[in-house]
Amino acid sequence: MQQEIVIETRNLTKIYRDFWGRQKVHALKALDLEIRKGEIFGLLGPNGSGKTTTLKLLLGLLFPTSGQALVLGRDATDVTKNERIGYLPEETYLYRFLNAVETLDFYGRLFNIPTALRRQRIADLIDVVGLNWAKRRQLKEYSKGMARRIGLAQALINDPELILLDEPTTGLDPISSRDMKDLILKLRDMGKTIVMCSHLLADVEDVCDRVGILYQGELKELGRVDTLLKMHDMTEIRASGLTKEAQEEIKQVIERHGGQLVSVGTPTTTLEELFLKVIRQSEAHPGRRVRGAGVEAGVSDGR
Amino acid sequence: MVVENPVPPFSSWIGLASLTWLLVVLGVALAGLLLGFLIALLRHGPARAVRLTGRAIAGAVEDLVRMSPRRVWALASLAFREAVRRKVLVGFLVFVVILLFASWFLDPDSDEPARLYMSFVLTASSYPLLLLVLLLSVFSIPADIRSRTLHTVVTKPVRPSEIVLGRMLGFTLLGTALLAVMAIISYVFVVRGLAHTHSLAAENLRPVTQVHLAPGAAQPMVGETDKVHGHKHTVRIDSAGNARVEPKRRHWHEIFVEQTAGGTKYRIGPEQGSLRARVPIYGKLSFRDREGFDAKEGISVGYEWTYRSYIQGGSPAAAIWTFERLRPEMFRDHVPVELNLEVFRTHKGNMERQVLGSLGVRNPDTGLFVSVTNFQSNEFLSDEERAIQPLSIPLLMVRKKVAGIDVIQRKSKTPEGGVALSPNDPHRLKEAQDLRSQLKEEDAVDLFRDVVTRDGRMEIWVQCVEPGQYFGAAQADLYLPAPDASFMLNFLVKGYLGIWLQMLLVIGFGVMFSTFLSGPVAMIATIGALVGGLFKPFMVKLATGEQIGGGPIEALIRLVQQQNLVSELAPTLGAEVAQSLDVVYRVGLRGMAAVLPSFGDFSYANFVADGFNIGANTLLVHGVEALAYFVPVFVAGYLFMKMREVAR
Numbered sequence: 001m002q003q004e005i006v007i008e009t010r011n012l013t014k015i016y017r018d019f020w021g022r023q024k025v026h027a028l029k030a031l032d033l034e035i036r037k038g039e040i041f042g043l044l045g046p047n048g049s050g051k052t053t054t055l056k057l058l059l060g061l062l063f064p065t066s067g068q069a070l071v072l073g074r075d076a077t078d079v080t081k082n083e084r085i086g087y088l089p090e091e092t093y094l095y096r097f098l099n100a101v102e103t104l105d106f107y108g109r110l111f112n113i114p115t116a117l118r119r120q121r122i123a124d125l126i127d128v129v130g131l132n133w134a135k136r137r138q139l140k141e142y143s144k145g146m147a148r149r150i151g152l153a154q155a156l157i158n159d160p161e162l163i164l165l166d167e168p169t170t171g172l173d174p175i176s177s178r179d180m181k182d183l184i185l186k187l188r189d190m191g192k193t194i195v196m197c198s199h200l201l202a203d204v205e206d207v208c209d210r211v212g213i214l215y216q217g218e219l220k221e222l223g224r225v226d227t228l229l230k231m232h233d234m235t236e237i238r239a240s241g242l243t244k245e246a247q248e249e250i251k252q253v254i255e256r257h258g259g260q261l262v263s264v265g266t267p268t269t270t271l272e273e274l275f276l277k278v279i280r281q282s283e284a285h286p287g288r289r290v291r292g293a294g295v296e297a298g299v300s301d302g303r
Numbered sequence: 304m305v306v307e308n309p310v311p312p313f314s315s316w317i318g319l320a321s322l323t324w325l326l327v328v329l330g331v332a333l334a335g336l337l338l339g340f341l342i343a344l345l346r347h348g349p350a351r352a353v354r355l356t357g358r359a360i361a362g363a364v365e366d367l368v369r370m371s372p373r374r375v376w377a378l379a380s381l382a383f384r385e386a387v388r389r390k391v392l393v394g395f396l397v398f399v400v401i402l403l404f405a406s407w408f409l410d411p412d413s414d415e416p417a418r419l420y421m422s423f424v425l426t427a428s429s430y431p432l433l434l435l436v437l438l439l440s441v442f443s444i445p446a447d448i449r450s451r452t453l454h455t456v457v458t459k460p461v462r463p464s465e466i467v468l469g470r471m472l473g474f475t476l477l478g479t480a481l482l483a484v485m486a487i488i489s490y491v492f493v494v495r496g497l498a499h500t501h502s503l504a505a506e507n508l509r510p511v512t513q514v515h516l517a518p519g520a521a522q523p524m525v526g527e528t529d530k531v532h533g534h535k536h537t538v539r540i541d542s543a544g545n546a547r548v549e550p551k552r553r554h555w556h557e558i559f560v561e562q563t564a565g566g567t568k569y570r571i572g573p574e575q576g577s578l579r580a581r582v583p584i585y586g587k588l589s590f591r592d593r594e595g596f597d598a599k600e601g602i603s604v605g606y607e608w609t610y611r612s613y614i615q616g617g618s619p620a621a622a623i624w625t626f627e628r629l630r631p632e633m634f635r636d637h638v639p640v641e642l643n644l645e646v647f648r649t650h651k652g653n654m655e656r657q658v659l660g661s662l663g664v665r666n667p668d669t670g671l672f673v674s675v676t677n678f679q680s681n682e683f684l685s686d687e688e689r690a691i692q693p694l695s696i697p698l699l700m701v702r703k704k705v706a707g708i709d710v711i712q713r714k715s716k717t718p719e720g721g722v723a724l725s726p727n728d729p730h731r732l733k734e735a736q737d738l739r740s741q742l743k744e745e746d747a748v749d750l751f752r753d754v755v756t757r758d759g760r761m762e763i764w765v766q767c768v769e770p771g772q773y774f775g776a777a778q779a780d781l782y783l784p785a786p787d788a789s790f791m792l793n794f795l796v797k798g799y800l801g802i803w804l805q806m807l808l809v810i811g812f813g814v815m816f817s818t819f820l821s822g823p824v825a826m827i828a829t830i831g832a833l834v835g836g837l838f839k840p841f842m843v844k845l846a847t848g849e850q851i852g853g854g855p856i857e858a859l860i861r862l863v864q865q866q867n868l869v870s871e872l873a874p875t876l877g878a879e880v881a882q883s884l885d886v887v888y889r890v891g892l893r894g895m896a897a898v899l900p901s902f903g904d905f906s907y908a909n910f911v912a913d914g915f916n917i918g919a920n921t922l923l924v925h926g927v928e929a930l931a932y933f934v935p936v937f938v939a940g941y942l943f944m945k946m947r948e949v950a951r
Contacts, residue, residue, distance in 0.1 A: 016951075056950045059458045060457070060458075061454055061457065061458065061948070061949050061950035062948050062950050062951070063948055079457075079460050079461065079462055080460055082458055082459050082460040082461075083460045085458065087454075087455070087458040089451065089454050089455060091451070093450065093451040093452045093453075093454050093455050094452060094455060095381070095385065095452055097384070097385060097388035097389065098384070102384075106377060106381055107455070107459060109373060109374065109376075109377035110374055110377055110378075110456065110459040110460065110461050111459060111460060112371055112373050112374065112460075154455065158459075
């Protein structure tokens with residue numbers, strides 16, 4: 001069944017001009033994009049490729065030079081669409097003189113959320129992002145990771161249908177980064193649509209259903225992550241408990257069938273997995289040095 | 304007190320003012336719309352330009368009408384909190400520090416300490432406050448845009464109108480709170496700074512000599528108190544034993560005489576009368592020239608400052624104040640008159656000697672004129688002189704006590720060259736003539752029956768008696784004092800309301816400019832708009848051609864050719880081109896003068912310091928005027944904010 005379109009851009013173009021109207025940068029060239037309800041869409045691209053420009057055009061922070069962007073069926077410059085949108089900016093642009101509760105209260109008021117509901121949501125969100133211990137501290141005392149978390153909380157204060165995240169994991173330590181990614185997946189499971197842009201490819205790969213790759217303002221690639229990444233002429237076999245002889249035999253079988261063996265070896269885990277494993281074990285047994293975590297992780301994970 | 308720009312009555316002002324306002328606002332709005340349409344036309348072609356313009360109008364109306372008070376309040380309290388947490392209260396500390404050390408510099412020995420103290424505290428509270436709100440309002444939105452905190456706000460369902468109004472409201476609240484505290488501190492400072500008393504020892508009194516004493520009467524005494532705050536008071540004790548402290552430096556004291564075993568003791572009470580809020584009833588001033596014809600103005604004696612107009616002594620020339628709506632219940636047994644004329648002498652003689660003048664009242668309908676009294680005036684009239692010999696018009700003027708009763712017809716020249724007389728009704732004239740001739744020595748003229756008309760009109764005539772000397776008069780120079788209003792209310796509320804209105808304008812213009820200019824530029828623009836407003840009367844004079852010397856190009860020609868301002872330029876082609884270019888400049892200047900607020904008018908420091916009540920009419924007119932600026936400035940700020948790409 002065709003799902004509801006949440007974001008649609010038609011021929012969306014942005015040219016930055018100087019004061020005299022002279023063209024300076026062609027930031028986005030005729031972008032045509034459709035994002036459907038309930039998916040996590042990743043916008044990828046190197047610095048200056050137009051990711052953030054696209055996001056800002058979708059939010060109405062910039063006006064398109066030509067073309068149109070429709071968000072939740074309304075023009076991107078229409079403020080009423082913001083009722084159903086949450087936005088986490090690239091860096092956490094929040095008022096540094098407010099504390100966490102005041103921050104969420106202020107943004108909650110901008111949505112005209114009734115007082116009782118607002119209080120409830122603030123308490124819930126501070127819990128979700130794990131800032132209960134620092135909720136009365138002014139944001140200027142926050143670390144970058146804490147600021148990201150409160151930034152995410154403010155993006156969720158209105159229980160939005162569409163969430164736009166600009167570099168959501170930048171500046172986060174691996175644990176927070178994993179928490180963030182888990183939260184993104186959870187939000188998707190709750191039926192929300194998420195658009196994120198990032199240049200941390202691993203993160204995008206971890207969470208996104210579909211990605212678009214931008215380069216110099218043009219959309220170069222668009223599709224499902226699993227389809228895009230699938231290497232159609234390759235086969236991967238992973239097995240445990242094989243002897244040298246058994247491996248040799250398998251090689252011969254491959255050769256016999258005309259296949260070409262690319263590599264055989266002991267797989268390694270990702271550094272992220274190792275790190276998380278070490279931290280989790282340290283938390284479970286404080287004071288003890290964690291040994292052999294990598295081997296265990298590699299074996300047990302089996303990826 | 305000098306009142307250069309009297310505030311017109313609200314009822315007669317509001318009609319023309321609102322029409323002008325409407326025209327200016329519509330003109331500016333249409334010009335803006337046309338400009339926007341032309342730009343859209345060039346960029347997108349006619350069909351889309353029409354559509355875009357229509358959408359812009361509809362969007363603007365929606366944004367302004369559908370503002371959410373809760374969101375505005377959230378943004379306002381954020382602005383308030385931001386200002387407080389960014390320690391702007393330092394500005395307030397500056398004020399406190401100024402006051403702490405003020406007593407080092409404020410001279411309590413000055414002739415008018417109350418004036419000095421009050422004008423000082425009003426200035427000391429207005430400048431730091433206005434500077435503070437100026438800085439807050441011009442730097443706030445640009446700082447939010449630079450730090451991109453605004454991105455997080457505008458991606459919420461917040462309309463640009465709410466952002467602009469929220470700022471304006473937040474800073475107004477902060478300024479109001481600061482101003483209220485400043486007002487209370489200032490009040491305490493003034494009251495405490497002026498409070499003093501004197502003491503009088505019985506041995507400092509000496510008998511008044513050359514007085515013929517009635518049998519059994521006590522000896523009148525005179526003496527001086529000790530010197531406090533740089534002055535002494537003369538104390539007089541009359542033959543009935545009543546003691547009186549004579550006024551000095553705009554105040555007086557009560558004195559209590561106590562008989563004790565050790566002799567008579569005198570106790571002098573706290574100072575009174577320096578903190579007043581006089582309520583003047585002003586009349587409308589017109590003149591009579593030396594031939595006895597009505598004139599709009601008197602003679603110019605050559606001063607650049609044309610505030611006062613002069614009447615020649617020893618001639619029929621007179622300054623005539625016409626009062627309206629006078630009622631008997633407003634006065635008890637006399638109509639007090641306060642007068643402060645300027646004297647211009649063509650021959651000096653004895654400078655100490657005052658110039659003699661006469662004061663009369665006239666019925667404008669019948670022409671009955673009663674010459675009430677003579678008075679003396681110097682270049683200025685000191686308080687002591689006024690207090691000792693106050694001018695007043697008795698409600699019943701006994702025939703033999705007044706200098707003369709007459710019937711005077713006022714003469715004016717008609718445009719046809721003839722002479723018009725007023726009153727011209729023979730019946731009315733006869734009525735006055737009859738009254739005049741019937742009055743016997745003991746009979747009295749009843750002011751409200753014979754001189755004041757049924758609808759409460761009366762003329763007060765001031766003439767200079769001495770030939771060769773001149774009196775200078777302006778409308779505010781003569782008034783009838785009504786009972787004083789509350790000084791506390793006048794100082795604390797009304798005086799500071801003027802600063803509050805100024806603050807409102809600063810915030811309005813500051814926030815409006817900051818929606819499309821960077822902080823420092825917005826600051827200069829705001830200061831420019833408000834300082835430009837101070838020169839509004841001059842701009843209007845230049846624009847209407849009332850100012851001699853022409854526009855800037857004509858003035859430049861005169862400057863280069865070393866010509867005076869009065870003579871006509873030689874009718875060359877160059878001169879004509881210059882004058883036509885100046886016409887364009889004048890139209891522009893007229894437009895600018897119409898848009899700029901007359902910022903200085905909102906300061907009531909003179910009223911409060913001179914001890915005059917600020918009338919409800921003044922507050923009403925200025926309140927409406929400030930609002931009339933605030934609303935379009937807010938709308939303009941909203942439009943600039945709306946057109947702005949926040950993320951650029």
